[in-house]
Amino acid sequence: MFKKLNYSAVLATVILASCGGGAKESKLTGTIAIDGSSTVFPISEAMAEEFRAVQPGVDVTVGESGTGGGFKKFTRSEIDICDASRPIKDSEMKDAAANNVNYLELEIAYDGLAVVVNPQNTWVDKLTVSELKMIWEPAAQNTIKMWNQIRPEWPAEEIHLYGAGTASGTYDYFTEEICGEKGASRGDYTASENDNQLVTGVAGDKGGLGYFGMAYYENNKDKLKIVPIDNGSGNAVIPTNETVLNKSYSPLSRPLYIYINLNALSKPEVKAFIDFYLEQAATLSKEVGYVPCEQQIYDAQKQKLQESAASLPTEKK
Amino acid sequence: MKRKETAIEFLLALCGAITILTTIGILWVLLYETWLFFKEVSIVEFFTDTQWTPLFADKHFGILPLISGTFLTSMIAITVALPIGLSIAVYLNEYAHPKFRRTIKPALEVLAAIPTIVYGYFALTVITPALQKIIPGLAGFNALSPGIVMGIMIIPLISSLSEDALYAVPKSLREASYGLGASRFQTSFKVLVPAAFSGITVSVILAISRAFGETMIVAVAAGLEPRFTLDPTVPIATITTYIVQVSMGDVPQGSLEFKTIFSAGMVLFVFTFILNTISARIKKRFHHKYE
Numbered sequence: 001m002f003k004k005l006n007y008s009a010v011l012a013t014v015i016l017a018s019c020g021g022g023a024k025e026s027k028l029t030g031t032i033a034i035d036g037s038s039t040v041f042p043i044s045e046a047m048a049e050e051f052r053a054v055q056p057g058v059d060v061t062v063g064e065s066g067t068g069g070g071f072k073k074f075t076r077s078e079i080d081i082c083d084a085s086r087p088i089k090d091s092e093m094k095d096a097a098a099n100n101v102n103y104l105e106l107e108i109a110y111d112g113l114a115v116v117v118n119p120q121n122t123w124v125d126k127l128t129v130s131e132l133k134m135i136w137e138p139a140a141q142n143t144i145k146m147w148n149q150i151r152p153e154w155p156a157e158e159i160h161l162y163g164a165g166t167a168s169g170t171y172d173y174f175t176e177e178i179c180g181e182k183g184a185s186r187g188d189y190t191a192s193e194n195d196n197q198l199v200t201g202v203a204g205d206k207g208g209l210g211y212f213g214m215a216y217y218e219n220n221k222d223k224l225k226i227v228p229i230d231n232g233s234g235n236a237v238i239p240t241n242e243t244v245l246n247k248s249y250s251p252l253s254r255p256l257y258i259y260i261n262l263n264a265l266s267k268p269e270v271k272a273f274i275d276f277y278l279e280q281a282a283t284l285s286k287e288v289g290y291v292p293c294e295q296q297i298y299d300a301q302k303q304k305l306q307e308s309a310a311s312l313p314t315e316k317k
Numbered sequence: 318m319k320r321k322e323t324a325i326e327f328l329l330a331l332c333g334a335i336t337i338l339t340t341i342g343i344l345w346v347l348l349y350e351t352w353l354f355f356k357e358v359s360i361v362e363f364f365t366d367t368q369w370t371p372l373f374a375d376k377h378f379g380i381l382p383l384i385s386g387t388f389l390t391s392m393i394a395i396t397v398a399l400p401i402g403l404s405i406a407v408y409l410n411e412y413a414h415p416k417f418r419r420t421i422k423p424a425l426e427v428l429a430a431i432p433t434i435v436y437g438y439f440a441l442t443v444i445t446p447a448l449q450k451i452i453p454g455l456a457g458f459n460a461l462s463p464g465i466v467m468g469i470m471i472i473p474l475i476s477s478l479s480e481d482a483l484y485a486v487p488k489s490l491r492e493a494s495y496g497l498g499a500s501r502f503q504t505s506f507k508v509l510v511p512a513a514f515s516g517i518t519v520s521v522i523l524a525i526s527r528a529f530g531e532t533m534i535v536a537v538a539a540g541l542e543p544r545f546t547l548d549p550t551v552p553i554a555t556i557t558t559y560i561v562q563v564s565m566g567d568v569p570q571g572s573l574e575f576k577t578i579f580s581a582g583m584v585l586f587v588f589t590f591i592l593n594t595i596s597a598r599i600k601k602r603f604h605h606k607y608e
Contacts, residue, residue, distance in 0.1 A: 065565065138374035160456060160542075160552060165562070166372045187370025187377070190458060190542040190552050191562075201540065201552065204445065204457020 028055050030269040035063035036070025036083030037169045038195050039111055039213035040256050042288040044083050047277050050284065054276065058269045066193040067169030071259075075101055080264035081274075084257040085111065085169030085213070102262040104308045106278065106301045109285035109292055112239030113174060113252040114217035116224040120206045123147065123154045126228040126236035129178060129251065135161070135209070137179045141186035147207070161189035162201040162210030168193045174211055177251040199224065211252075214239045215289030244291040256290070266312045278302050347586060350579030357573050363580065369543035369559070371577045372568065378577065380584055382543035386460065386553035387585075390535055391528035393464025393549060394471060398524055401468075402475025403517065407505045409476070410483040422477065429473040437537030440466040445538065458540030458552040467534050471524040478523065482516020483509050515599045522596040526589045532557040556585045 034044050041064040048060035067084045074082035075095035096103060117124050131150055134140060147154040164171035176182040190201050195212040202208040203223035217224055228236035231250050243249035264270045278301055282292040358378045366379025409418045445462040449455045486509050494504040540552025541562055560578045568574045
């Protein structure tokens with residue numbers, strides 16, 4: 001489903017990176033388990049695929065049980081890396097501390113949440129944040145059922161909603177930004193942690209409206225229609241690289257993270273994978289439809305990684 | 318030697334006991350968790366409220382939308398499977414050459430061996446788009462498409478059991494019918510089908526019970542939105558898909574939200590238990606008749 005990656009560019013960076021890091025030609029083995037946000041999933045999945053070309057002995061598995069589901073496993077040391085579309089919550093920090101899990105947080109890209117409708121929907125030109133709130137807030141449950149309840153000039157047709165499941169970081173993020181409180185959402189909609197299912201839903205439903213990470217819109221442009229969002233400034237903006245980076249696509253853009261278990265980081269294969277991850281983050285996050293961070297942010301993340309790796313006892317293999 | 322016999326007897330009894338104990342264990346867990354659930358939620362609300370949103374801000378615990386979804390997909394499945402399954406049974410029993418029957422019957426049962434997840438994607442990626450060409454208002458997730466595919470899945474159940482029932486009809490009845498000058502068609506539908514009626518009913522009830530419990534097909538193709546409706550063109554959720562959704566997500570164990578899956582499971586259990594009991598009763602009476 002993703003665009004073919006530019007292999008030569010990737011290869012060149014890999015060669016450069018390996019030259020810069022000294023002549024480390026060692027072949028690593030082992031397994032790295034990743035789970036968490038379905039929004040970050042495409043990036044980690046692409047990383048795992050590319051990493052296989054460099055270190056075929058390392059087996060990287062990537063799951064997508066949602067940020068909440070991922071942290072649940074992460075704080076029980078069941079996985080090495082957790083993909084997250086929001087920062088770790090206090091309750092999850094407590095779980096981690098209780099289980100002696102220490103971790104490192106790295107920022108890897110930006111995401112815009114795309115609000116989409118079916119291409120056959122001819123009436124929606126834009127939505128304001130307050131209209132989105134009206135559609136999705138808890139009070140709308142079993143009440144807002146027709147398009148003309150949102151704007152009287154819109155047709156008297158049923159609106160069918162598709163959105164993030166409660167285990168997803170996207171859900172926490174969307175409800176907090178749109179409805180004003182984390183977790184405050186109506187419940188009568190198709191809720192799934194699997195963004196592909198949401199894409200399928202809106203793409204096949206004339207009355208459909210949904211929200212999910214913009215990468216899923218980028219990869220399904222022909223099946224969906226993007227809705228420009230007006231945050232009250234009077235300008236309706238769609239999520240693009242520029243609007244996400246310059247923060248004009250507000251409030252629906254956010255940073256994405258990976259969390260690394262420090263015990264896992266002391267293993268050479270995990271360290272090599274994270275090095276690779278930060279090296280490739282700009283290229284691959286763009287390839288799969290997200291917005292890369294500015295270079296100085298990546299530099300800061302790399303420094304953070306080196307510092308915390310240096311403080312770890314290295315595991316003898 | 319005697320001791321060896323006793324040991325073997327004990328082992329055999331143990332094997333039998335495992336299945337019974339498992340059933341008792343499951344029942345106990347269901348009952349216990351459901352009891353805890355109803356300490357917090359009124360049973361009246363559970364059966365009368367038309368909204369089911371336990372995971373969200375405005376919590377409602379009305380099981381009706383899940384029951385309507387389950388009922389709707391199962392009824393569509395039976396509507397598809399009964400006429401086709403019964404026709405196949407009659408054909409195999411009355412019309413087909415015995416040799417042909419011996420090869421085609423196991424082949425039909427292969428349908429039942431296809432993993433349900435495959436049926437689910439078949440519904441989502443083949444049947445739904447095809448139906449959308451005929452019914453323009455059909456949503457991408459709906460009850461109709463998984464219902465039809467579920468019907469195809471349970472055809473072997475109906476055709477096979479009905480065929481057994483038709484086969485068990487005493488030869489004398491068939492011969493008497495032909496003796497009176499009835500055609501094959503008349504013999505099949507006016508004599509054999511009524512005579513095997515209870516057996517056919519059993520097959521239908523078992524098929525409905527199978528459809529009630531079916532999970533993957535509806536989880537993939539019906540959507541995940543609990544909606545109190547009998548409209549087959551919009552996304553719905555069934556009892557089983559709700560249970561899957563909650564057990565895969567990050568709902569904390571022991572919370573009220575988590576207990577909802579046991580209460581939903583209990584409802585499903587009661588339904589299938591009633592259906593299976595009815596079919597067992599009918600089966601008993603049916604055997605009686607010809608002995």
